[in-house]
Amino acid sequence: MMHFAKKIVLGAVALVTAVPSLVWAGGGEKVDQLIIVADTRVINNAFVKYIADLYNTNTLLFAVWAVVLTAVYGAFLGFLMDFIMARTGLDLKSRKLVEH
Amino acid sequence: MKRSLLGFFLALTAAFFMTATALAADVAQGKVLSMDTATNILTIEEFDTHKSADHPYGRPTGVTADYKIEKQTLVGIKPQPGDVVRIAFKTQGTERIAVRIMNVSKQDLRKK
Amino acid sequence: MDWLYIYMPIAGMDILWPGLVLIGFSVGVIGGFFGMGGAWMVTPGLNILGFPMAFAIGTDIAHIAGKSMVSTMRHSKFGNVDYKLGFVMIIGTMIGIECGAQLIMYLERLGIVGGVVRWVYVVFLALIATMVFYDFYKAEQKKRAGIVEGEKGTEGITWYKTLHKIRIPPMMHFKAAGFTCSAWLPIMVSFATGVLAGFLGIGGGLLRMPALVYLIGCPTHIAVGTDLFEVMISGLYGAFTYSMKGRIELVAVFVMLTGAAIGAQIGTVATKYAKGYGIRILFGCAVLACMVSIILKQYGFSNSAAVVVLGAISIISLYICVIMLRGAAQELRDKKAQQAASRI
Numbered sequence: 001m002m003h004f005a006k007k008i009v010l011g012a013v014a015l016v017t018a019v020p021s022l023v024w025a026g027g028g029e030k031v032d033q034l035i036i037v038a039d040t041r042v043i044n045n046a047f048v049k050y051i052a053d054l055y056n057t058n059t060l061l062f063a064v065w066a067v068v069l070t071a072v073y074g075a076f077l078g079f080l081m082d083f084i085m086a087r088t089g090l091d092l093k094s095r096k097l098v099e100h
Numbered sequence: 101m102k103r104s105l106l107g108f109f110l111a112l113t114a115a116f117f118m119t120a121t122a123l124a125a126d127v128a129q130g131k132v133l134s135m136d137t138a139t140n141i142l143t144i145e146e147f148d149t150h151k152s153a154d155h156p157y158g159r160p161t162g163v164t165a166d167y168k169i170e171k172q173t174l175v176g177i178k179p180q181p182g183d184v185v186r187i188a189f190k191t192q193g194t195e196r197i198a199v200r201i202m203n204v205s206k207q208d209l210r211k212k
Numbered sequence: 213m214d215w216l217y218i219y220m221p222i223a224g225m226d227i228l229w230p231g232l233v234l235i236g237f238s239v240g241v242i243g244g245f246f247g248m249g250g251a252w253m254v255t256p257g258l259n260i261l262g263f264p265m266a267f268a269i270g271t272d273i274a275h276i277a278g279k280s281m282v283s284t285m286r287h288s289k290f291g292n293v294d295y296k297l298g299f300v301m302i303i304g305t306m307i308g309i310e311c312g313a314q315l316i317m318y319l320e321r322l323g324i325v326g327g328v329v330r331w332v333y334v335v336f337l338a339l340i341a342t343m344v345f346y347d348f349y350k351a352e353q354k355k356r357a358g359i360v361e362g363e364k365g366t367e368g369i370t371w372y373k374t375l376h377k378i379r380i381p382p383m384m385h386f387k388a389a390g391f392t393c394s395a396w397l398p399i400m401v402s403f404a405t406g407v408l409a410g411f412l413g414i415g416g417g418l419l420r421m422p423a424l425v426y427l428i429g430c431p432t433h434i435a436v437g438t439d440l441f442e443v444m445i446s447g448l449y450g451a452f453t454y455s456m457k458g459r460i461e462l463v464a465v466f467v468m469l470t471g472a473a474i475g476a477q478i479g480t481v482a483t484k485y486a487k488g489y490g491i492r493i494l495f496g497c498a499v500l501a502c503m504v505s506i507i508l509k510q511y512g513f514s515n516s517a518a519v520v521v522l523g524a525i526s527i528i529s530l531y532i533c534v535i536m537l538r539g540a541a542q543e544l545r546d547k548k549a550q551q552a553a554s555r556i
Contacts, residue, residue: 033317033321036222048463051462052222059456059458062455063452064452066452066460066462066465067448067455070274070281070465070469073466073469074277074279074280074285075281075285077281077469078286079285080473081282081476089547
């Protein structure tokens, strides 16, 4: 895996330098920012409505919630999967080396 | 490690549940009738939420309403008469104060 | 057919939810199996399902944060992390992600974000596909020549030795990794990967890992752990900054995360039973299919693009699932037979 890494790195450098030049090619005029309003009129689910409302009124709290909820849900799934996989009866520690 | 991390996140979650007294805002959508730059009042004719091929942004209800644009109001692409906008607003007394204004017809996200 | 669609409250559009589950699940299976993140298929996939490009990137990066939490919890730790190096790199990573995200927002204002990101993705995926096929070709050649590759097949690339000679203060010593260099070296490397991560909505491990080994001079095991640590930080910060910019769809993040967590277990277990090197070809084909679908989308064939990308990733994940189920069934059967034999 690692020995074509040299080229990946080179490619990355090329991409990083190519992107800004693409932007300048797009023209530098000042344009209005895009604001989005979540349409809370059509949401029935209370939790989703709360999140959408937060999006409209308090962006910082929305962002903190987004990060915390994602992290907590990820951690929860991690625990759950650990719990389930331990009960399948499969040996997850050792691995026979069959390739190479 | 596992436990302390979980405890940390639980505490954080609990803290936010308690402090998160979000001030709910209402949302309205409709066609801009006028935009008074002197008084910063935006007047729209409200649409309902029934979208169809003929009325992609909802059907006109005939109800007009004024929205006050303040300094901290987030305004996207400048609303002009004829544009369809979506406004998140708070009501103070009888006055409706815009929090965010989205120019729905001029920034069709579907094309991005 | 309304029940097949779920309303995205912020982007304000109806999205095919089985498509979301499929993308999440496949990214988990493929990422778990090949040991490298599959985030490269999420941004294009979401875009093809109908998300505006900025939303696709924000949602992808948030799902990476969640997924890295899953694996961190599963293993209770990152492994071998040089925390000092990790924290120094956080500076570059965060600034880089912010730059990448700002660039996306700027392109969005210009109204060209979709096209630009799609073409950058085409180049990026073409690069990955080339690497995979080249690597396979090399391995085949070696096999034919009868050369057994050692554990360390790095072919002695020692660029980092030259880079360590740059003595711009502050100089830093990293104990766990065992080298001394100018702090600017890891910062610049993490900045570059951060920009790319923020711009494409990927974890950046694909680039950060080799960069850590070849440019910074980390021992491989330290590089793996430090990279995982960095992916988590970059995912969490990316999720935060894209939320602040209002370009994230939490409902989609949760749907995908659920699929990804299950898929990752299947993918990881399947590696135990997989034989041979040929499966890498399948991976290369998935990358190519994804690339083709992006080009189709760019020219307005959204439906065929969706069919190509969803079809390709379902076939490959189905194949991996079959490997896993067969292997697992065999193992359980053997175990039972052994128990029965020992009882007699």
